[in-house]
Amino acid sequence: MDDRETLVMTPGPTALPESVREAMARPIHNPDVEPEFTELYRDLLEKLGEVYGTDDDLVVLAGEGMVGLETGVDSLIEEGDTVLCLANGIYGAGFADLVESHGGEPVVHGAEPTEGFDPEAVREAVEEHDPAVATMVHCETPTGVLNELDGVLEVLDQRDVLSVVDAVSSLGGTEVPTEHIDIGLGATQKCLSSPPGLATLSVSDAAWERVAAVEQDSFYLNLEPWRDLGLDDPPAAFPYTHSVSNCYALDASLDLLLEEGREDVFERHAEAAEHCRERGRELGLEPFSAELASPTVTAFAVEGRAEELRERVAEEGVVLATGLGEYAEDLLRVGHMGYNADIERVDRTMDALDAALE
Known part of the structure; x- marks a missing residue:
């Protein structure tokens, strides 16, 4: 880290x-x-x-x-x-x-x-x-x-x-x-x-x-x-x-x-979400539901590796969340919402996830 x-x-x-x-x-x-x-x-x-x-x-x-x-x-x-x-x-x-x-x-x-x-x-x-x-x-x-x-x-x-x-x-x-x-x-x-x-x-x-x-x-x-x-x-x-x-x-x-502007904020979230998913696809990861994926959070399907990857990403200085309930071990979640709906923050996150996957 x-x-x-x-x-x-x-x-x-x-x-x-x-x-x-x-x-x-x-x-x-x-x-x-x-x-x-x-x-x-x-x-x-x-x-x-x-x-x-x-x-x-x-x-x-x-x-x-x-x-x-x-x-x-x-x-x-x-x-x-x-x-x-x-x-x-x-x-x-x-x-x-x-x-x-x-x-x-x-x-x-x-x-x-x-x-x-x-x-x-x-x-x-x-x-x-x-x-x-x-x-x-x-x-x-x-x-x-x-x-x-x-x-x-x-x-x-x-x-x-x-x-x-x-x-x-x-x-x-x-x-x-x-x-x-x-x-x-x-x-x-x-x-x-x-x-x-x-x-x-x-x-x-x-x-x-x-x-x-x-x-x-x-x-x-x-x-x-x-x-x-x-x-x-x-x-x-x-x-x-x-x-x-x-x-x-x-x-x-x-x-x-409100200073940024409501519509501009929504656009920033959409761009951060799309960038996160593009980076994920480059790593071989897909959103849980691509058609209904939210602009505020991406849940990547990781098939039983969620907690392991969360711990490895934490070693790179980034905190992510796993899924809940029946998806606790199968989904790794990135929150690109609010202040975190930012391309640079998303890139740092996905770089850490890349290192964890290696």
């Missing part, structure tokens, strides 16, 4: 730009009594709206991305509600566990891991089960698959089924179809290149109506207290003391993203 700083190229958490690290070290404001934090939070929501590409309400919660996923489920369902869980990967299937733990009745609509969802098949599932809510994942990070959701979301819209979409690994790195999403879930540690610790949610008017109607069993995982914080009359009435330093870091990372 050379004397350069270790390069973390996992699919989240990502490396942090210097300005983001510096922002997190700022002296904090007390969010409960100082209006300056309310003003910062209000600005955060405005910037997030540009990143999401939506006029829907935005919420920033203290906690890693899983807090957002569970909050989305808890806030929309109550005991006995049928929830359609679209699953072609670990995280899609994991929604069913969250639904069940909050008293709902999950119905899993599965698809092959290398395939997306057929809107007509989803329509049939909706007609058969009449769900109140449907859950799905935009980018299945463990396999590097980006699901095409437009047709599915249109079906759900037509049948008044509320949608909860995990866009944690795609938000800020590629277009997210927010126009038909009722709760769109993001997190700071992926394409936004901010530290782990905050979850972001877009919330449609229809979702708010259901939030107000259902009986929820949690306070911390409940969206209702976030609906009217009094942001125009600071200090706002936050439900709990917010993660101030993480908000400073997110603000700095959003500034970088």
